[in-house]
Amino acid sequence: MINIKRLTTSDADFGARLDALLAFESAQDASVEQTVAAILADVKTRGDAALIEYTRRFDGLRATSMAELELSQNELQAALAGLPADQRQALEAAAERVRSYHERQTLESWQYVDDGADACGTLLGQKVTPLDRVGLYVPGGKASYPSSVLMNAIPARVAGVAELIMVVPTPAGEHNPLVLAAAALAGVDRVFTIGGAQAVAALAYGTQTVPQVDKIVGPGNAYVAAAKRRVFGVVGIDMVAGPSEILVICDGHTEPDWVAMDLFSQAEHDELAQSILICPDAVYIERVAASLEKLLPTMPRQQVIRAALENRGALIEVRDLDEACRIANRIAPEHLELSLADADAWVAKIRHAGAIFIGRYTSESLGDYCAGPNHVLPTSGSARFSSPLGVYDFQKRTSLIRVSPAGSRILGRIAATLAHGEGLPAHARSAEYRVDG
Structure with a gap:
């Protein structure tokens, strides 16, 4: 018998029982946090040497150099070529559908000239640019998800991200062909067979071999989630999923x-x-x-x-x-x-x-x-208050402002008045110079 809870909205205590059902204790395990903090600091300090040491310890690999922990494009393409026909067809069909959907999400730059009575031709706008480099964390070993490779890498490519760096642990050297094939299909540039908090640290801080990225996306275990939380601010992250x-x-x-x-x-x-x-x-x-x-x-x-x-x-x-x-x-x-x-x-x-x-x-x-x-x-x-991962997560928006001499006289008076009101005289003087100039 499955002892699944039964609730009825007509019961007086329904609200309390629903709240209890939805409650999820997200407090972090102190030992996990302590371990992750130490790993992040070590990789930040020692770079490749620390990565190799942790990979040997946690994944049982006998690597002595980072060259042994990076897969070539030939290896990715070989994994794709070696798939059974039905798996390759399914992976390609999924990739095409994911790509087609996300191509509709692309944000565009725009600008306009504010030609109101008090604007004097001020140009305002928004410039949309892709991130330069993104890190993709992909679970490895028994928990291998080629679908996650597609869902994270393809929107980044559609957004125009220049370089995709993927990390995937391979316990005991176990490579998942579907994961590597998905990386080939999605256009991943470099793949390192590293995982855990040490991989997150490498992506966030960079090492002698692993380049620093601008954002880290992808699911992982408790150690990966804790590491992503800790490096947020140094790099962006997608989310810490429950x-x-x-x-x-x-x-x-x-x-x-x-x-x-x-x-x-x-x-x-x-x-x-x-x-x-x-x-x-x-x-x-x-x-x-x-x-x-x-x-x-x-x-x-x-x-x-x-x-x-x-x-x-x-x-x-x-x-x-x-x-x-x-x-x-x-x-x-x-x-x-x-x-x-x-x-x-x-x-x-x-x-x-x-x-x-x-x-x-x-x-x-x-x-x-x-x-x-x-x-x-x-x-x-x-x-x-949140949305699914999408192309917009791999793009950023920059505001554009161009003010003419006439516009600076109008806007400068407004800005100076507000700046004086806030007690920031340098802000006010900066605007006033252009009003009087």
């Missing part, structure tokens, strides 16, 4: 096995993942519960799925679909499935979600791999 989440709103007419497997799809990530079903039909909720019990023994990762469902999963009965949407906005899930008749009509009700999967045939797993939109999404309720 456990994966899926919320399914169903009207009670989708095949129960489909919904059960959708809940499994996120629960199999790890024991802290969150899978929630919201439905106004109590009988249907029981049918899904029965499907969970029936299908769980068929899952290779059934222990992980069970733990996730019992730790943070829930089946929630609501009064109607409007209430379901209100609760969904309160949760602000990473992935939201609208498994409904006329699902498009309900999209307008959703304000907070990382990605919305519309209709019974739109499984969340399609978004993970090949639909096109990015699968790097805000978690832990941060969809209330």
